[in-house]
Amino acid sequence: xxxxxxxxxxxxxxxxxxxxxxxxxxxxxxxxxxxxxxxxxxxxxxxxxxxxxxxxxxxxxxxxxxxxxxxxxxxxxxxxxxxxxxxxxxxxxxxxxxxxxxxxxxxxxxxxxxxxxxxxxxxxxxxxxxxxxxxxxxxxxxxxxxxxxxxxxxxxxxxxxxxxxxxxxxxxxxxxxxxxxxxxxxxxxxxxxxxxxxxxxxxxxxxxxxxxxxxxxxxxxxxxxxxxxxxxxxxxxxxxxxxxxxxxxxxxxxxxxxxxxxxxxxxxxxxxxxxxxxxxxxxxxxxxxxxxxxxxxxxxxxxxxxxxxxxxxxxxxxxxxxxxxxxxxxxxxxxxxxxxxxxxxxxxxxxxxxxxxxxxxxxxxxxxxxxxxxxxxxxxxxxxxxxxxxxxxxxxxxxxxxxxxxxxxxxxxxx
Ligand SMILES: Nc1ncnc2c1ncn2[C@@H]1O[C@H](COP(=O)(O)OP(=O)(O)OP(=O)(O)O)[C@@H](O)[C@H]1O
Numbered sequence: 001x002x003x004x005x006x007x008x009x010x011x012x013x014x015x016x017x018x019x020x021x022x023x024x025x026x027x028x029x030x031x032x033x034x035x036x037x038x039x040x041x042x043x044x045x046x047x048x049x050x051x052x053x054x055x056x057x058x059x060x061x062x063x064x065x066x067x068x069x070x071x072x073x074x075x076x077x078x079x080x081x082x083x084x085x086x087x088x089x090x091x092x093x094x095x096x097x098x099x100x101x102x103x104x105x106x107x108x109x110x111x112x113x114x115x116x117x118x119x120x121x122x123x124x125x126x127x128x129x130x131x132x133x134x135x136x137x138x139x140x141x142x143x144x145x146x147x148x149x150x151x152x153x154x155x156x157x158x159x160x161x162x163x164x165x166x167x168x169x170x171x172x173x174x175x176x177x178x179x180x181x182x183x184x185x186x187x188x189x190x191x192x193x194x195x196x197x198x199x200x201x202x203x204x205x206x207x208x209x210x211x212x213x214x215x216x217x218x219x220x221x222x223x224x225x226x227x228x229x230x231x232x233x234x235x236x237x238x239x240x241x242x243x244x245x246x247x248x249x250x251x252x253x254x255x256x257x258x259x260x261x262x263x264x265x266x267x268x269x270x271x272x273x274x275x276x277x278x279x280x281x282x283x284x285x286x287x288x289x290x291x292x293x294x295x296x297x298x299x300x301x302x303x304x305x306x307x308x309x310x311x312x313x314x315x316x317x318x319x320x321x322x323x324x325x326x327x328x329x330x331x332x333x334x335x336x337x338x339x340x341x342x343x344x345x346x347x348x349x350x351x352x353x354x355x356x357x358x359x360x361x362x363x364x365x366x367x368x369x370x371x372x373x374x375x376x377x378x379x380x381x382x383x384x385x386x387x388x389x390x391x392x393x394x395x396x397x398x399x400x401x402x403x404x405x406x407x408x409x410x411x412x413x414x415x
Pocket of ligand 1: 018036038039040041042043044046047067070072147148200201236237238239240242243246332
């Protein structure tokens with residue numbers, strides 16, 4: 001395994017790359033999840049009004065009510081839930097359109113009062129269908145309103161969708177902030193970028209005397225952003241009109257665009273767009289056949305910057321039949337011998353889960369082992385399908401970067 005410095009040119013057998021597209025899925029530029037640790041903090045309200053505020057900046061926006069077990073978006077937007085969505089001849093669902101937003105929700109499939117009884121893996125399947133199986137057309141932003149919590153559904157989504165990042169909604173109470181912090185860490189673990197934190201229901205303005213009162217506590221959101229080094233996108237007031245407009249199916253940004261809340265939403269949308277521009281979004285999902293180099297991912301040298309992330313790849317390349325190069329956002333490049341990668345497999349067949357003891361005997365791995373296919377997993381890992389029949393190993397980008405570093409330090413055995 002070699003480990004080399006930045007900005008070296010790539011090998012002649014690299015296929016020429018076209019200009020890098022930033023689309024996360026064909027036609028969809030950014031997929032943004034909106035999550036919260038705790039329920040009832042206003043996540044769906046923020047998703048809907050943020051979507052409308054982005055649209056008012058001139059963008060095409062879609063929204064998926066990924067809160068599959070308790071969909072509330074149709075009600076907030078005034079979309080009838082009794083009619084099943086139409087489908088295209090190819091079987092793709094046609095989203096509802098309301099207030100200029102394209103919308104898909106489980107509520108449109110089950111109706112308002114019928115809860116969807118789904119097991120964890122089914123939830124993941126529906127979520128994928130709501131993104132891949134819908135005729136979205138071309139969108140600048142697809143907003144996913146996640147269910148509350150930091151469990152299975154959120155992990156499935158983070159791991160299976162090429163998210164541009166996540167916005168976390170919290171309220172100022174200590175308990176809500178604590179839970180939001182946990183949610184935030186979960187997303188960080190699976191390499192989902194935290195685009196920022198929104199604090200909801202911070203200040204109550206008395207409609208009679210105009211005095212502002214912080215009902216809970218002041219500055220918790222900013223403090224948490226600073227502590228965790230994530231952007232603070234803004235603080236929304238506790239606003240009675242938000243409740244009535246949500247209940248009436250006309251969200252405040254659509255119904256009262258000059259209200260204080262709508263102005264805060266506009267500034268949150270602007271801050272979010274800035275964060276998206278600043279973040280690296282180059283690697284699109286890929287299924288890469290090693291021998292033919294078909295489906296090879298991007299190699300975006302231009303996106304490298306010294307302050308960039310150490311574990312965000314901006315390029316993967318078949319340097320030669322036995323060498324996989326990975327270019328990281330901080331400009332560093334690792335060249336991996338493919339057999340070394342096979343030997344470093346961490347799956348349960350190769351490493352004993354409890355003890356960490358290696359089960360794989362290097363002598364059993366043939367010298368000419370190569371990948372047949374390399375497939376991206378969400379934003380955080382790649383999976384290899386090897387020509388010795390092994391295909392259960394997932395290599396997270398964190399692990400790959402660490403593997404490159406230990407190879408450079410000479411810690412990798414020569415076997
Ligand atoms: N800034 C606000 N001021 C006043 N009420 C608000 C505000 N934001 C949200 N609400 C109200 O709080 C309630 C819960 O909001 P919402 O359904 O958006 O929360 P949620 O976090 O998505 O909930 P769940 O966890 O059930 O999915 C709603 O009645 C909504 O109108």
